[in-house]
Amino acid sequence: MAARYPDFRLGSVLATSFTATLTERCGDALERIPTPQRLVDWLAVSGLAVESCTPAQLDLARELREAIHAAATATARGEALPAAAVQVINERSTRGRAAPVLTPEGDRRWQLGSASRVEDALSVIAADAIGIVSGERDGRMALCGSPTCQAAFFDTSQSRTRRWCDMGTCGNREKKARYLANQRKKSG
Numbered sequence: 001m002a003a004r005y006p007d008f009r010l011g012s013v014l015a016t017s018f019t020a021t022l023t024e025r026c027g028d029a030l031e032r033i034p035t036p037q038r039l040v041d042w043l044a045v046s047g048l049a050v051e052s053c054t055p056a057q058l059d060l061a062r063e064l065r066e067a068i069h070a071a072a073t074a075t076a077r078g079e080a081l082p083a084a085a086v087q088v089i090n091e092r093s094t095r096g097r098a099a100p101v102l103t104p105e106g107d108r109r110w111q112l113g114s115a116s117r118v119e120d121a122l123s124v125i126a127a128d129a130i131g132i133v134s135g136e137r138d139g140r141m142a143l144c145g146s147p148t149c150q151a152a153f154f155d156t157s158q159s160r161t162r163r164w165c166d167m168g169t170c171g172n173r174e175k176k177a178r179y180l181a182n183q184r185k186k187s188g
Ligand SMILES: [Zn+2]
Pocket: 144, 145, 146, 149, 150, 151, 164, 165, 166, 170
């Protein structure tokens, strides 16, 4: 069943993994959480398993996703944060219950409120977004160099010179385009 839905683009940063559930924003946009169940699936693989999701909760999630995208994009461009985006992020951050707990192995895990609601999971994602947008965390907000993508991503590379949101997709596509252009130059 799941195979007929687009797969997920999971990165190491929760908030930008979440914004990557809508890809090719400046081209042929692809919605990777088209149904409430797909949001449930995404949350499960992201360590935020919830009991269920209603269409209204999916709307809340997408509203948060677009707010994070807007705030992260403004940060990457050195612009002021859009007030509406800040409000949505703060609302989601404060209206869910979740707490970090330590596993016996010493890893952090998120424990959602007793009902494991979507709102609880969204509060963790909103808090993660606050961490990267505020500069609390070590890294640099940047925009993907692919013109059809332009996703905001969090660059934690040593040199802070990452150009693509994802090496396997946007980076690879650019490499291929360059290669083909070079081939054409050689043969022409
Ligand atoms: Zn990209």
